[in-house]
Amino acid sequence: MKNKYGKITLDGLIFNNPTFVLVLGTCPTLAMTSNASDAFGMGISVLVVLTLSNIIISALRRIIPNAVRIPAFIVIIATLVTLLKLFLNKFIPDLYASMGTFLPLIVVNCMILGRAEAYASKNGVLASAVDGIANGIGFTVSLVAMGIIREFIGSGSIFGLQIMDFGISFFAMPMGAFMVYGICIALFVYILESIQRAMRIKKTKRLHGELLNGEELNKEEA
Amino acid sequence: MNIFASIMAILVSAALSNNFVFAQTYGICPFLGVSKKTSSAAGMGAAVTIVMVIATMITYPIYMALVALNIQFLEILIFIFVIAALVQMIEKIIKKISPPLYNAMGIYLPLITTNCAVLAVCEITANALVSGTWEPAFIAGVEMNFGFSVLYALFAGIGFTLAMVIMSGIREKLNNLSLPKAMQGFPITMITASFIAMAFYVFTMINVGGGA
Numbered sequence: 147m148k149n150k151y152g153k154i155t156l157d158g159l160i161f162n163n164p165t166f167v168l169v170l171g172t173c174p175t176l177a178m179t180s181n182a183s184d185a186f187g188m189g190i191s192v193l194v195v196l197t198l199s200n201i202i203i204s205a206l207r208r209i210i211p212n213a214v215r216i217p218a219f220i221v222i223i224a225t226l227v228t229l230l231k232l233f234l235n236k237f238i239p240d241l242y243a244s245m246g247t248f249l250p251l252i253v254v255n256c257m258i259l260g261r262a263e264a265y266a267s268k269n270g271v272l273a274s275a276v277d278g279i280a281n282g283i284g285f286t287v288s289l290v291a292m293g294i295i296r297e298f299i300g301s302g303s304i305f306g307l308q309i310m311d312f313g314i315s316f317f318a319m320p321m322g323a324f325m326v327y328g329i330c331i332a333l334f335v336y337i338l339e340s341i342q343r344a345m346r347i348k349k350t351k352r353l354h355g356e357l358l359n360g361e362e363l364n365k366e367e368a
Numbered sequence: 369m370n371i372f373a374s375i376m377a378i379l380v381s382a383a384l385s386n387n388f389v390f391a392q393t394y395g396i397c398p399f400l401g402v403s404k405k406t407s408s409a410a411g412m413g414a415a416v417t418i419v420m421v422i423a424t425m426i427t428y429p430i431y432m433a434l435v436a437l438n439i440q441f442l443e444i445l446i447f448i449f450v451i452a453a454l455v456q457m458i459e460k461i462i463k464k465i466s467p468p469l470y471n472a473m474g475i476y477l478p479l480i481t482t483n484c485a486v487l488a489v490c491e492i493t494a495n496a497l498v499s500g501t502w503e504p505a506f507i508a509g510v511e512m513n514f515g516f517s518v519l520y521a522l523f524a525g526i527g528f529t530l531a532m533v534i535m536s537g538i539r540e541k542l543n544n545l546s547l548p549k550a551m552q553g554f555p556i557t558m559i560t561a562s563f564i565a566m567a568f569y570v571f572t573m574i575n576v577g578g579g580a
Contacts, residue, residue: 173394221449255484259482321562328562
């Protein structure tokens, strides 16, 4: 059982990372990463909505009729986003202001609906919650990484803290977002594939070694 | 601003200088997913434009009613419901009236429900209705009314279609390139989009109507 949750977590964080591997939820990724704090705020907002929607949908999965499941999921997600909007408006007005139109657009973030459809509507409450948290953290970490890169190159600061006195404002603008995102995906895929290839080679060598040992043993026995 | 200058300002802003894809990064999922062939990109763009215009026509009076009843917090729920219902309805109508048109763009219609560009245009017009001024500073001088909202939706849709068609044309050529394996697919598309966005940035220099 423990192994199962480990696999869900690793899938959400790395092997099926929603931002870099599946390339879902691209609109907030491009729009909200011009500085690291906004990226973190967006990531956490999506993490909360995703986890809660996964829990609710997985708890209701036997009640919701199959034919109307997509509208039902959207209504659940829209309700959660409305609650989030009211909460942020009241308690974190800075983040609310900087998110602007992208806060209501969390409803149509394909990653949330994708997890609901692909995972939460088929699995238990606990597994869905773990899946939601893992995917949310994968999303948040990716967004913050891109936010740090863009903020540092764009204005020489990290999380609003001025480190160096330079700035290439290209990277703070949407075109910089497209470029940084493209390069990040390429690097992530490259590193991931190198690691997987190394792991495969190691596994093959081990299997091969076991096979050879087995044959030698067989010969000795004969 | 007179009416002609207003229309020009909305056209330049919504379709070019504040292009939904390249400047405001709305609707990236269909932009990446359906831009492999020019014909399908144009079909998707047309479908999105139609849904955007009709959705704005419907949500604008609804939002006015919400403001009058002081229950604006329901906007997200109601907007997404209107869009989902509208998409289903348009799909059924097109299927009945014109089967060739349905074959050309019917498969893209269900995808539009989760296209953030449509919800974004409703949100932008709703915000403009509340604050009395348009969010993109470029068209701040334009007065806020039903006609201009629908026009904004129309031109935003045209800008989206333009972006889709440009991208699909380039992607058809990109297929012939030999690229490193990690760069294939999304990464090279993103970097191409970055260069097109740079070209679109030039449109922010256009000045319509004498005022900034």
